[in-house]
Amino acid sequence: xxxxxxxxxxxxxxxxxxxxxxxxxxxxxxxxxxxxxxxxxxxxxxxxxxxxxxxxxxxxxxxxxxxxxxxxxxxxxxxxxxxxxxxxxxxxxxxxxxxxxxxxxxxxxxxxxxxxxxxxxxxxxxxxxxxxxxxxxxxx
Amino acid sequence: xxxxxxxxxxxxxxxxxxxxxxxxxxxxxxxxxxxxxxxxxxxxxxxxxxxxxxxxxxxxxxxxxxxxxxxxxxxxxxxxxxxxxxxxxxxxxxxxxxxxxxxxxxxxxxxxxxxxxxxxxxxxxxxxxxxxxxxxxxxxxxxxxxxxxxxxxxxxxxxxxxxxxxxxxxxxxxxxxxxxxxxxxxxxxxxxxxxxxxxxxxxxxxxxxxx
Numbered sequence: 001x002x003x004x005x006x007x008x009x010x011x012x013x014x015x016x017x018x019x020x021x022x023x024x025x026x027x028x029x030x031x032x033x034x035x036x037x038x039x040x041x042x043x044x045x046x047x048x049x050x051x052x053x054x055x056x057x058x059x060x061x062x063x064x065x066x067x068x069x070x071x072x073x074x075x076x077x078x079x080x081x082x083x084x085x086x087x088x089x090x091x092x093x094x095x096x097x098x099x100x101x102x103x104x105x106x107x108x109x110x111x112x113x114x115x116x117x118x119x120x121x122x123x124x125x126x127x128x129x130x131x132x133x134x135x136x137x138x139x140x
Numbered sequence: 141x142x143x144x145x146x147x148x149x150x151x152x153x154x155x156x157x158x159x160x161x162x163x164x165x166x167x168x169x170x171x172x173x174x175x176x177x178x179x180x181x182x183x184x185x186x187x188x189x190x191x192x193x194x195x196x197x198x199x200x201x202x203x204x205x206x207x208x209x210x211x212x213x214x215x216x217x218x219x220x221x222x223x224x225x226x227x228x229x230x231x232x233x234x235x236x237x238x239x240x241x242x243x244x245x246x247x248x249x250x251x252x253x254x255x256x257x258x259x260x261x262x263x264x265x266x267x268x269x270x271x272x273x274x275x276x277x278x279x280x281x282x283x284x285x286x287x288x289x290x291x292x293x294x295x296x297x298x299x300x301x302x303x304x305x306x307x308x309x310x311x312x313x314x315x316x317x318x319x320x321x322x323x324x325x326x327x328x329x330x331x332x333x334x335x336x337x338x339x340x341x342x343x344x345x346x347x348x349x350x351x
Contacts, residue, residue: 025261025262025263026262026263028260028261032260036257036260036261039253039256039257040257042253043250043253043254046246046249046250047250047271047273047278048273049238049246050243050246050247050250050276050278050292051165051273051275051276052144052145052160052162052163052164052165052275052276052292053144053162053163053164053165053275053276054164054165054275060273060275061273061274061275062273063271063272063273064272064273064274064295065271065272066254066258066268066270066271066272067268067269067270067271068258068262068266068267068268068269069266069267069269070266071262087261
């Protein structure tokens with residue numbers, strides 16, 4: 001499995017972090033990713049509405065993963081509404097574990113940082129370097 | 141594994157065919173001004189006693205076959221949740237789920253947005269093939285003439301695009317394209333006819349992942 005990129009989307013649908021980790025997918029301008037993240041946030045809500053067999057009393061969940069030819073994306077929704085979107089190659093063994101690791105790094109390096117404002121773009125060199133180490137170990 | 145529903149969209153982005161199997165939240169019939177004939181056989185909710193009669197007229201193709209005996213057969217094709225009598229119909233006429241026209245627009249909107257997103261991200265004309273949530277998985281198959289076959293199944297299934305392809309080369313060609321009575325590519329009515337519906341139903345029920 002190769003990780004092509006990671007986005008972090010705030011609970012309001014704004015992109016707060018995005019990095020590319022491989023050159024399989026062409027690099028995109030930040031504005032494009034910002035738009036796409038917004039679209040994905042909307043799709044997430046609509047896909048939940050389309051559930052054919054909802055169980056009464058259980059909240060329906062939205063988009064979890066999508067696949068194209070040769071690559072895919074996985075959406076990990078935290079209980080607080082932050083979404084982590086990982087673009088990856090197929091097949092994707094061990095992706096859930098990786099997402100948990102990313103969430104852990106996010107909690108440690110971003111949420112425990114007293115200078116970070118929630119819902120604002122993430123500007124943390126510690127977060128970036130920790131992610132870089134994790135991604136290079138996966139992509140190697 | 142379970143199959144929930146099948147949608148076919150034409151190049152005008154209109155839903156031209158719909159069938160469902162194991163939905164616990166059935167879609168509602170659209171309001172009469174948004175009603176498009178020949179797409180689905182969701183029972184219309186009407187307040188008069190003659191609802192059975194209006195229901196028979198839903199497909200122009202069933203008119204010629206419209207004897208009472210065959211209606212039983214048709215009812216089984218509408219949906220597995222078809223309602224048995226008028227009293228039940230009234231009880232069940234409370235809003236459940238979205239009206240069909242809105243639901244099909246949402247499905248098309250989602251696949252269009254995801255398609256554009258995948259295209260933009262990969263930088264080439266690459267098709268998105270499926271997406272899944274914790275409760276269902278949507279499969280997409282595009283034909284060269286821009287018909288879009290969409291199948292909803294349970295999330296644990298593998299790629300089911302081959303089934304959509306089988307439906308395209310099998311029943312769709314045989315009973316829609318080669319059927320002179322089906323008005324292809326008009327925007328007023330869908331492609332529904334008894335032979336096609338029966339063939340799709342038979343194909344789906346023959347699959348190992350149907351139940």
